Amino acid sequence: MEEIDRQILGLLAGDGRMSFTDLARETGLSVSAVHQRVRRLQKRGVVKGFTALLDNEAIGLALTAFVSIKPIDPAAPDDAPQRLAGIEAIEACHSVAGEESYILKVRVASPNDLENLLQQIRAQANVATRTTVVLSTPWEGRRPPL
Amino acid sequence: MEEIDRQILGLLAGDGRMSFTDLARETGLSVSAVHQRVRRLQKRGVVKGFTALLDNEAIGLALTAFVSIKPIDPAAPDDAPQRLAGIEAIEACHSVAGEESYILKVRVASPNDLENLLQQIRAQANVATRTTVVLSTPWEGRRPPL
DNA sequence: GGTGAAAACAATCGGCT
DNA sequence: AGCCGATTGTTTTCACC
Numbered sequence A, B: 001m002e003e004i005d006r007q008i009l010g011l012l013a014g015d016g017r018m019s020f021t022d023l024a025r026e027t028g029l030s031v032s033a034v035h036q037r038v039r040r041l042q043k044r045g046v047v048k049g050f051t052a053l054l055d056n057e058a059i060g061l062a063l064t065a066f067v068s069i070k071p072i073d074p075a076a077p078d079d080a081p082q083r084l085a086g087i088e089a090i091e092a093c094h095s096v097a098g099e100e101s102y103i104l105k106v107r108v109a110s111p112n113d114l115e116n117l118l119q120q121i122r123a124q125a126n127v128a129t130r131t132t133v134v135l136s137t138p139w140e141g142r143r144p145p146l
Numbered sequence C: 001g002g003t004g005a006a007a008a009c010a011a012t013c014g015g016c017t
Numbered sequence D: 001a002g003c004c005g006a007t008t009g010t011t012t013t014c015a016c017c
Helices: A002-014 A020-027 A031-043 A080-084 A111-125 B002-014 B020-027 B031-043 B080-084 B111-125
Strands: A047-054 A063-071 A090-096 A102-108 A127-139 B047-054 B063-071 B090-096 B102-108 B127-139
Touching: A002 A020, A002 A031, A002 A047, A002 B047, A020 A031, A031 A047, A047 B002, A063 A111, A063 B090, A080 A090, A080 A102, A080 A111, A090 B063, A102 A111, A111 A127, B002 B020, B002 B031, B002 B047, B020 B031, B031 B047, B063 B111, B080 B090, B080 B102, B080 B111, B102 B111, B111 B127
Parallel strands: none
Antiparallel strands: A047 B047, A063 A102, A063 A127, A090 A102, A090 B127, A127 B090, B063 B102, B063 B127, B090 B102
């Protein structure tokens, strides 16, 4: 039961376009059984969607950085996520424990764009920033152990 | 030309399982033209693959953290990525500029698992660790502006 | 969870602009 | 070069068991 669902999740994490026929062969179920399991996993929110993995350099976003932010006025209400949500270059926004309040992962084309982005972040969210530039990425987005 | 490729990438980033028929409708091209463009994008490495987006809580990995590591012996050869590559809980490994040498993104089920993971990282790579626990994630994995 | 038929789709080819 | 349209075999879907 749950075992087969985990197997399906692993297969789809590895190849998001795998056909239901192949999923059925791998799991030993019939095509329609696999199909309804996948749909159920989507409806329950376990599978949130499917996406293409793109090469960031190839699409002109060669520079990745982590930006930690800290409010300048600690008494002000913390609505940084809403204030920053509109900035497309921010790929992820994590609220964290520790000295800073959020860690942002950003992707830009150049150091110049990074500078502009940081100014925009500081102005828009009224925060101080601490930036860590990524030099290389041995791996990323590895799928989790199921 | 390149404009249409960017459009295709955007569509596939949004829905990795979109059919070639739908891609053709959206782009105004024929099915076979879209098909050969996608294959070319894959062969050139612009599209690295397709994957399912899973809900980490639902699959029992409720705890995310960033682990910055710094070698204990700065004179030793830096082969941390190879030493850590076998640890499945490490979702990403970035070499970074700054005080620390790598930032790891890890996913585990519990604080207890995090403790074990940190011990494993320290022992296996001979590094000191600094861990920042993620409390919540307003957003993550947003697709880049094309 | 399975089956079977209808509809939709993927993948290839030769020819067209 | 890149695109189209038809063909062929496969995949997805749906109603039903």
